[in-house]
Amino acid sequence: MKLHLHQDAELYLVSAIEPAAEGRPAAVLVRGQRWSGAVVLQTRSAPEALPDTAFEQLAEHHFEALLALQPDVVLVGTGARQRFAHPRLYAALTTAQIGVDFMDTAAACRTYNILAGEDRAVVALLFND
Numbered sequence: 001m002k003l004h005l006h007q008d009a010e011l012y013l014v015s016a017i018e019p020a021a022e023g024r025p026a027a028v029l030v031r032g033q034r035w036s037g038a039v040v041l042q043t044r045s046a047p048e049a050l051p052d053t054a055f056e057q058l059a060e061h062h063f064e065a066l067l068a069l070q071p072d073v074v075l076v077g078t079g080a081r082q083r084f085a086h087p088r089l090y091a092a093l094t095t096a097q098i099g100v101d102f103m104d105t106a107a108a109c110r111t112y113n114i115l116a117g118e119d120r121a122v123v124a125l126l127f128n129d
Helices: 061-069 086-093 105-119
Strands: 014-018 027-030 033-036 036-044 045-049 074-079 098-104 123-125
Touching: 014 105, 033 045, 061 086, 061 123, 074 105, 086 098, 098 105, 105 123
Parallel strands: 074 098, 074 123
Antiparallel strands: 014 027, 027 033, 036 045, 036 123
C-alpha cells in the first residue's frame, strides 16, 4: 500500500507498507529504506530497529525507552491485526500524561504521517508480521 505524503525533507515518514510475500517479511518504507520486524520511528530522527522483538515480548523497559524520547503521543502498530499490551507495561507513559494508542500497523503508519505532518511530537513503535 503506497501512502501519499507531505513532502518535508526533514521528516521521517512512512512512504509505503509492504505485506509479506514469497519468503519476504512485511515491512514499512521510510525514506526509501525497508524496515521489517520491529522499528521505532520519530519525526526528525532516523528509524531504530528493535532486533528480535515481537509484540508478545513487549516489556516495561520498551515503553520506558519511548518515554525518554519525550513524545506527546505513542502509536503502537501491532502488525496485521489490532492487539493490546497490558496497561502495566506502558504505565510510565500514561503516568506522564503521554497518549498511547494501539492499532494495526497500516493505521498506525497513516496516523503517524498525519501527526508528523502537523509537527506533533509523535513516536511510532511498529511491528511488521
